[in-house]
Amino acid sequence: MSRDPLRRDHSADHYYRQEPDTNEKARGAYSLLRGFLFVFGAMIILACAFTVSSSMTARPGPAIEEADFPLLFRAIDRRLKESYIDLGRVDPQPLLRKAFTAIEFAADEIYIEDSDLQNPYIPVHIGDKTTVFTLKDGMSRSDGVELLEKVFTFLSVYYSGEKSLNDIRYSAANGYLSGVDPHTLVFTPKRFEEFEVQIRGEIFGVGMLVGTDETGKLQVKQVLKNTPAQKAGFKRDDYISKINEESTVNMTVQEAVEKIRGKRNTGIVLTVKRKGGKDNKEIITKAITVKRDRVEIKSVESKLIEDWNLEGEGPWKGGVGFVHANNFDRNTYKSLRRNLEELRKSNGGKPLAGLILDLRNNSGGLLSQAISMADTFLKKGEIVGTAYKKKNPEYRYATASNTEARYPMILLADEASASAAEIVIGALQKNNRAIVIGTRTFGKGSVQQLQQLPNGAQLKITVSEYLLPGKISIQETGVVPDILAEPATLRKDIKDLFPNESTMTERDYEAHLVSRYKTKEEPSFSLKYLARESEEEEEDTTDRERFISGDLQPEKDPLVKIALKVLESANKPFDPATVLEARKDSFENLSTIFYGDIVEKLSRLKIDWSAPPPAEATAAEPGLDLAISHEFTSEASTDKEDPVPINMLVVTASVTNKGKSAVHQLKGISRSDSSMLREKEFLFGKVEPGATISRDVKIRLPYFPRAQDSIFSLDLSDSRDKVISTGSERLKIKGRQRPAFSYTATLENAEEKNLKRLEENTEARLALRITNSGKGPVHKGIAVLRNKSGKRIFLKKGRVEFRNLEPGKTADILFEFDTRPAEDPEKDEGSYEFGLTIFDDYSNQSLQQTLSIHKPGSKGGDFPNGKEIAAPEIELSVVDDKSGKPVLVTSAKEAELHATVRSSSDEFSAWVTNLPLAKRFQRPDKIFFDRSRGKKELPFKSRIQLREGLNFVSVYAKSANGIESARSVLIRRVK
Secondary structure (H helix, E strand, C coil): CCCCCCCCCCCCCEEEECCCCCCCCCCCCCCCCCCCCCEECCEEEECCCCCCCCCCCCCCCCCCCCCCCCCHHHHHHHHHHHHCCCHHHCCHHHHHHHHHHHHHHHCCCEEECCCCCCCCEEEEEECCEEEEEECCCCCCHHHHHHHHHHHHHHHHHHCCCCCCHHHHHHHHHHHHHHCCCCCCEEECHHHHHHHHHHHCCCCEECCEEEEECCCCCEEEEEECCCCHHHHHCCCCCCEEEEECCEECCCCCHHHHHHHHCECCCCEEEEEEEEEECHHHCEEEEEEEEEECECCCCCCEEEEEECCCCCCCCCCCCCCEEEEEECCECCCHHHHHHHHHHHHHHHCCCCCCCEEEEECCCCCCECHHHHHHHHHHCCCCCEEEEEEECCCCCEEEECCCCCCCCCCCEEEEECCCCCCHHHHHHHHHHHCCCCEEEECCCCCCCEEEEEEECCCCCEEEEEEEEEEECCCEECCCCCCCCCEEEEEEEECCCCEECCCCCCCCCHHHCCCCCCCCCCCCCCCCEEEEEECCCHHHCCCCCCHHHHHHHCCCCHHHCHHHHHHHHHHCCCCCCCCHHHHHHHCHHHHHHHHHHHHHHHHHHHHHCCCCCCCCCHHHCCCCCCCEEEEEEEEEEEECCCCCCCCCCEEEEEEEEEEEECCCCCEEEEEEEEECCCHHHCCCEEEEEEECCCCEEEEEEEEECCCCCCCEEEEEEEEEECCCCCEEEEEEEEEEECCCCCCCEEEEEEEEECCCCECCCCCCCCEEEEEEEEEECCCCCEEEEEEEEEECCHHHEEEEECEEEEEEECCCCEEEEEEEEEECCCCCHHHCCCEEEEEEEEEECCCCCEEEEEEEEECCCCCCCCCCCCCCEECCEEEEEEECCCCCCECCEECCCEEEEEEEEECCCCCEEEEEEEEECCCCCCCCEEEEEEECCCCCEEEEEEEEECCCEEEEEEEEEEECCCCEEEEEEEEEECC
16 A cells, blocks of 8 residues: 655745754745756656755754654644744644544554544554544644654554554654645655755766666666766667666666765766667677766756747847746756857847746746846846745845846746746746746745754744735745636547646645735736647657757747747837737737637537627527437557557537527536546537537546446536536446466576575576466566665566466466675675565556565575465455445445455455545545454455545455555445
8 A cells, every 4th residue: 555645745945944042033045956856757867966055054963763752743843833834724633633544554553443523532443452532622732742642652552563653653743744734744864864965965976867668677768968977978778787786677767876876986887788780780788887976957948949030020130049947956047047148149149039938847946046037037126025924024136237138028837837936937927027928837835944853853844935026925826827828639539628627736735825915816818729739749759858958849839839929019128018908909819810720620620619600699598408328348459569458438428409599619528526537528619500419538448447336427518608508427337357466486596496595696596376366367467576685686587577367377487586695794684585576567456575585594484485375355345224235326424345355374454445536635544454363264344434426445455474455446425
């Protein structure tokens, strides 16, 4: 199970504070970059971390992660009281429930009964021991701290699990804080030490982008210019087979990064395999020695756009500069200045005719760099204000020195423009220096501060919020563009013309802050444009790779094309407010032109999207009949490497116009409890009287869908955007039987002689016979053996694929590796550790286990050659109280889970969770836990409280050797 929810965190906006004296409340002024690595997919740039200012030297001493710190909650509460921006948000009772949920998910054997929000009595179970705690009405923060300490006093007596009690305590603290706001949290001493090493700049890299190919092999994806990697001769698509003398077989990208990084001017040998020789068909192996050094990751890239105004419209002539800022690191301002100078040189030394500053997908960074960037284009005025609790905002102001000429300026923004990027966008917009085009930004306006706790942990706490000029808050609302430009994707298989809720922003977080400076703003103009078609892009080059390589292509970007059209309307001297007011007709015409492109594209797709004549725009409500049907189909895969047919759900909506006049721009937008059925667009267009138009939407289903019974609703609206009709269809998706795995293993030497233990300097093999013990087929099985003993193991063959394994059938695979002596015999643990994973790429069913193979003379048993290893089996159903039958839909607020767990071992545990899917960021609720107590079968029943909408009920089982299995069912509660 995943213990910690994934959070997107724009944590650029925090800074250090020294351990404060009781009479001192000095505030630091430094923001830390969100991260120094570019991460996308499985790719990470190997580069140095940035250096923090020397004034930030107050650091904790060496931290011991294992040291118990019972006073953690008191220390956190003290910081909240001193610094938190709005102490009224710290309501102990709901926050304690979040802490309880975090505790029980940190350790399987802890079960806390807190599902009933009306019940103040909270039983805490561990093994056969139970005690009850009470959540009193009107609890104070100190009451909450005392209660948490009592819970951990109870756990300290009876808990004996693998995870340390202190780790569970940190989980509880972060569960508690997650209800305060999304960005306040605590770093353990170990996590913070790792983070601090990075930001001090003590780790250096070689300057290349690495990832994995489709088979999991470590591969060079990009070599950065003027870096040690380029000078040493690394090439794109090189396969890295060894790091020093350690095999990279099944090494994760993160593990490789940690091994390649190190101290400055130290060497490392990377062995690569690449094509070469005659006709480039040979595989050449080459060991390359490279020295680690500081690698500057560029955060700014630029290009001059010359042929933008062929008709010579407007007073501005010459090239337009395009600048893309990817983030705000310590080099952003210098890089911006350098790029602006290069743009002027490319423009023949002449002033620029305009600048397009692209801050899309910029998640923020250093506040100081954002202020410097905004100051580059401003001679005077407020840049950003900081509002602490119960205090007036403190503003930073622009200076007149080194200000760029006042050429026309356009800012590009989207929902992923956040934090420091929003400060730049807002400052230039509110100071009437630039026109903002795009969509509303992310909306993170809160400021976090890192405060040291007594044991070396660090609390990242929200202490203030940023304000734009004029006391306008970014928080939750974001920056509203002057010209709202929304992309439309229109293809035969996908139609996305209208806004949806799939993009996450700050206001979607459950506990986001609401600013006391919140204001409501609207764009001056709105338009829709055709998004760039994917087929226009090079298949093997991502936008991020183009940024890294400098191969920007702004001319192909539709939003840049819109920006260039706006620049044609720029006055001289440039005044954005005047342009927006005086050029209304021009911008409305521009909106019509781009919308015409959409209408034309829809026409090519056989959809008449013409607007109604003025006389019909206020016609009476149309009479429409709506019929919805569906069918389940499969389509052949077009991917030769992925030949399994694709499961499809085809929903057909048919509309008949029963009225006397045509209906224009008719559309249907779907609603459903199920996320995969939500916000599907049916574009009917113009429907003449008496005519019937049908539209299909294809929805790709998982290869192994879960059984569910859902309602698919469709809201019809016309050109007036008013819902005029609604229809529904019940969709029963049948679940598909899934595979399961068991295996037997034999440990052998190179002569195929069975081994019970492993000696040093042995050529060894691990032979597995894998059985599909489930009821569904394995389409693409993969077995992976990962080295967890460092240089003492050299993996030669650690990944094997097997396909089309039917239920009951077996597949034989072989892993190969060598054992090596420990570098320090005194630290030899006496065993070799491996991680074994067997999984099916289609159903996501897996078996995972840690293997310990002992050396002769060491403690521990012999390797269990030939013993069958399998995960526990689970049967489950949810039974309706009235009918006594298994159901997928019920109107009852409660139902009963019936489950049975079977295992080949008489030592296993089982637990149940329920996750309501109606809200984002909801944590599963653990509602049952039990042990087998010496039996190989555990039948049980458990009451389930059902929330309205879909409830994801899961049963987990875990054997004594750590193998876990799970089965789930979707239950929909209707009104």
